[in-house]
Amino acid sequence: MFSRIRTRLAVLYAGLFALALCLVAGALYFVVAATVEREVRSELVASRTVFDRLWNMRSHELGNAASVLARDFGFRAAVATGDRRTAESALDNLRARLGIRVAFIVGVDGKVTGVTDPALRRDAALLWPALDRGEFKGVASLGGVSHQLVAAPVMAPALTGWVVFATELDRREMRSLESLSAIPIEATVLTRRNASAWSDTAAGIRTADAVGIGHFIDRTIASGVPGELQTGGGTAIALAKPLASIGDGEHAALLLRYPLARAMAAYLPLQIAMALTGLLGLMLVIAGSWRLSLSITRPISELDRAARRMEQGETVEVRVDTDDEIGRLARSFNAMAAGIAEREKRITQLAFNDSLTGLPNRAFFRQHLEIELRQAAHRGGCLALLSLDLDNFKAINDTLGHPVGDALLSEVSARLRLAAGDALVARLGGDEFTLVLSLEAGQDGAERMAQRLIEAVAKPLEIGGHDLAVAASIGIAVSPIDGEDADTLLKNADLALYRAKDEGKGGYRFFEAKMNAQAQARRLLETDLRRAVANGEFELYFQPLVDLSDNRICSFEALIRWHHPTRGMVSPIEFIPVAEETGLIVPIGEWVMQEACRRATEWPDRIRIAVNVSTVQFRRPGLLNTVLQALAASGLEPGRLEIEITESIFLETSDTTLTMLHSLRQLGIRIALDDFGTGYSSLSYLQSFPFDKIKIDQSFIRQIATRPDASAIVQAITALAAALGMEATAEGVEEIGQLDELRLQGCGYVQGYLFSRPVDAAGAQALLAQCDSVRNAA
Numbered sequence: 001m002f003s004r005i006r007t008r009l010a011v012l013y014a015g016l017f018a019l020a021l022c023l024v025a026g027a028l029y030f031v032v033a034a035t036v037e038r039e040v041r042s043e044l045v046a047s048r049t050v051f052d053r054l055w056n057m058r059s060h061e062l063g064n065a066a067s068v069l070a071r072d073f074g075f076r077a078a079v080a081t082g083d084r085r086t087a088e089s090a091l092d093n094l095r096a097r098l099g100i101r102v103a104f105i106v107g108v109d110g111k112v113t114g115v116t117d118p119a120l121r122r123d124a125a126l127l128w129p130a131l132d133r134g135e136f137k138g139v140a141s142l143g144g145v146s147h148q149l150v151a152a153p154v155m156a157p158a159l160t161g162w163v164v165f166a167t168e169l170d171r172r173e174m175r176s177l178e179s180l181s182a183i184p185i186e187a188t189v190l191t192r193r194n195a196s197a198w199s200d201t202a203a204g205i206r207t208a209d210a211v212g213i214g215h216f217i218d219r220t221i222a223s224g225v226p227g228e229l230q231t232g233g234g235t236a237i238a239l240a241k242p243l244a245s246i247g248d249g250e251h252a253a254l255l256l257r258y259p260l261a262r263a264m265a266a267y268l269p270l271q272i273a274m275a276l277t278g279l280l281g282l283m284l285v286i287a288g289s290w291r292l293s294l295s296i297t298r299p300i301s302e303l304d305r306a307a308r309r310m311e312q313g314e315t316v317e318v319r320v321d322t323d324d325e326i327g328r329l330a331r332s333f334n335a336m337a338a339g340i341a342e343r344e345k346r347i348t349q350l351a352f353n354d355s356l357t358g359l360p361n362r363a364f365f366r367q368h369l370e371i372e373l374r375q376a377a378h379r380g381g382c383l384a385l386l387s388l389d390l391d392n393f394k395a396i397n398d399t400l401g402h403p404v405g406d407a408l409l410s411e412v413s414a415r416l417r418l419a420a421g422d423a424l425v426a427r428l429g430g431d432e433f434t435l436v437l438s439l440e441a442g443q444d445g446a447e448r449m450a451q452r453l454i455e456a457v458a459k460p461l462e463i464g465g466h467d468l469a470v471a472a473s474i475g476i477a478v479s480p481i482d483g484e485d486a487d488t489l490l491k492n493a494d495l496a497l498y499r500a501k502d503e504g505k506g507g508y509r510f511f512e513a514k515m516n517a518q519a520q521a522r523r524l525l526e527t528d529l530r531r532a533v534a535n536g537e538f539e540l541y542f543q544p545l546v547d548l549s550d551n552r553i554c555s556f557e558a559l560i561r562w563h564h565p566t567r568g569m570v571s572p573i574e575f576i577p578v579a580e581e582t583g584l585i586v587p588i589g590e591w592v593m594q595e596a597c598r599r600a601t602e603w604p605d606r607i608r609i610a611v612n613v614s615t616v617q618f619r620r621p622g623l624l625n626t627v628l629q630a631l632a633a634s635g636l637e638p639g640r641l642e643i644e645i646t647e648s649i650f651l652e653t654s655d656t657t658l659t660m661l662h663s664l665r666q667l668g669i670r671i672a673l674d675d676f677g678t679g680y681s682s683l684s685y686l687q688s689f690p691f692d693k694i695k696i697d698q699s700f701i702r703q704i705a706t707r708p709d710a711s712a713i714v715q716a717i718t719a720l721a722a723a724l725g726m727e728a729t730a731e732g733v734e735e736i737g738q739l740d741e742l743r744l745q746g747c748g749y750v751q752g753y754l755f756s757r758p759v760d761a762a763g764a765q766a767l768l769a770q771c772d773s774v775r776n777a778a
């Protein structure tokens with residue numbers, strides 16, 4: 001309930017106001033009460049004087065009447081002669097005339113005349129001693145009731161008795177006395193005989209209050225100062241005053257009381273007026289503070305709502321009506337919201353755009369692809385995802401530097417964007433681009449697009465004075481057949497891209513389901529290969545090369561074998577490419593080099609060892625070291641080591657490759673060009689480096705006996721080699737017919753199953769021994 005500022009403010013203000021009101025009311029009450037009490041006290045003192053005067057007046061009246069009667073001749077005679085009837089008739093007469101209820105005569109002999117009530121009579125008789133002492137005025141108790149008494153002596157001429165007049169001090173009498181006062185006081189006459197308790201014969205006070213009142217009288221009667229008196233009827237200011245009494249041990253007192261409540265009653269209208277005003281004020285304060293807090297909290301609530309909407313990503317602006325603090329807060333909020341929106345826009349731009357090319361990046365493309373996929377699924381259409389990769393970007397970047405690489409990427413991006421038309425092109429990173437295309441009429445659209453992109457990239461390009469030839473390969477995956485979600489589709493397009501690259505670059509390839517299995521098998525092979533390197537699951541086999549001039553083994557080619565724990569022997573044709581791709585060829589190559597050199601030292605000195613070295617090994621640093629270490633460790637003569645490289649080494653010719661070849665050559669190591677005639681065969685390679693040997697590829701040898709053109713090629717290569725001062729070796733010689741033909745064409749060296757399959761180290765030793773024994777036998 002108090003969680004709202006509005007309620008809290010209203011309660012706070014109302015509470016403060018109520019407190020202030022209570023304080024004012026309390027102070028007022030205190031002042032009023034003090035004033036009232038002071039007034040009452042002075043009124044009481046004044047009333048006492050008035051009362052005294054009244055009392056004396058009355059007593060005087062009675063005394064006059066008594067004196068008049070006592071001086072009446074007839075009456076005196078009647079009393080003197082004991083004529084009761086006359087005396088009583090005179091008393092009756094006077095009683096009726098003056099309205100005095102009690103009048104009697106007390107004789108000097110103590111006899112009482114004029115009273116019939118026995119109790120009254122007895123009490124009247126008791127007055128005699130006091131009368132005899134001359135006590136003529138005072139209060140006395142007659143028949144249990146307090147009376148104001150006045151007596152006068154009857155002289156005839158000697159004292160014959162006293163005539164006594166008494167007024168009963170009952171409630172009525174007291175009322176008439178009270179009514180003569182200016183203020184509404186309560187007057188009570190209390191009497192006491194000897195030490196007994198004060199009592200009020202007119203029953204003007206309640207029995208419960210009697211004791212308290214008695215104490216009050218005892219306490220204050222001497223001082224005559226008004227005091228506070230607590231009774232069951234509430235607090236009263238009271239004044240006690242002694243009254244003259246007649247009789248032995250008789251005491252009388254007058255108690256004047258003024259209840260405070262009655263005094264305060266005069267102020268009741270004021271109090272009510274104040275309470276009503278306070279209540280009205282309180283209501284006004286509540287209403288006012290509610291309104292005020294509403295005016296404060298309403299804009300705050302509005303800001304709160306706006307902040308929530310902003311959190312939900314909405315663009316918000318709060319209306320500003322006022323110029324106060326809240327108005328300024330709202331203005332600041334609006335400025336903040338605008339700032340956030342602006343920054344968000346910039347962040348989004350940075351987050352979703354590639355800064356180099358300005359193309360959407362991977363994050364944006366993924367979102368876009370997901371949306372496109374959903375829409376295509378909805379309308380039952382197909383989407384093609386084209387994954388594009390530049391074929392020789394790395395080489396350009398490495399050789400010409402990053403600024404040229406960046407400029408190339410920007411140019412390629414622009415071309416792709418132009419060629420793609422409406423389709424969205426994105427750069428996923430590096431030289432990887434991708435494009436999503438809605439397929440309306442089968443896969444033709446994707447094919448045409450791939451072709452267009454490849455052509456666009458392949459157009460001649462000049463950057464920083466360099467004429468660059470760039471090509472791109474593309475993999476295509478089509479939804480929903482090749483995948484229904486973005487991840488699968490991207491992965492499958494990539495698989496198709498790898499395949500396109502494998503199959504010679506600059507082309508495109510659609511994804512096929514079997515690529516997945518192949519990719520998986522490849523991944524498995526990779527993990528197995530890592531383990532094989534660690535576990536040393538390799539062995540070297542050796543295949544002899546025969547010198548046709550003397551039909552003797554002149555060297556062995558080291559060929560690696562992998563004893564896979566579950567698959568058995570795995571061909572190098574299968575695992576060498578994977579090793580090259582993963583870089584595992586480096587540790588494998590080191591091992592081969594070490595092992596080959598070590599084995600060669602077991603052979604006669606004239607037998608050389610040929611070791612295949614991958615292009616990847618040439619690209620990595622450390623090859624020279626590996627060779628030197630192998631030679632040093634084995635002690636093999638460098639001239640007995642032959643390194644076989646393939647033409648692919650020249651595809652990315654760099655000075656470092658050639659330098660490396662020359663360095664090896666300078667060590668005395670022989671360099672052979674393997675598999676000559678396949679791949680990119682270019683005669684210029686032969687010019688760029690002085691090889692020691694050319695190994696003519698098996699594909700020519702296979703057809704040499706049957707196809708004259710193959711025979712012509714072999715003859716040409718052999719002649720070329722001879723002209724360049726290089727040896728020519730024919731690979732894959734399986735049949736005697738091929739051998740005859742090779743001899744005819746002038747080929748000097750041969751290698752093939754016709755002589756021996758690759759054999760293990762022991763087999764190589766055996767071959768050497770056999771060869772020697774054959775020769776010896778010859």
Ligand code: C2E
Pocket residue numbers: 543558559560571572573576592611612613614644674675698731732733734751752753754758
């Ligand atoms: P390569 O260097 O051209 O080796 C010759 C291949 O031809 C060997 O296959 C060999 O067994 C095979 N061969 C020899 N004579 C005949 C024949 O008469 N008929 C037929 N059909 N084949 C014959 P292998 O051992 O399977 O090696 C295949 C390729 O793997 C090698 O071709 C070489 O490029 C690569 N390789 C083998 N060992 C290594 C190695 O230690 N390092 C590197 N980097 N590559 C290696």
Ligand code: MG
Pocket residue numbers: 557612644674
């Ligand atoms: Mg070879």
Ligand code: MG
Pocket residue numbers: 674675695697731
């Ligand atoms: Mg070969």
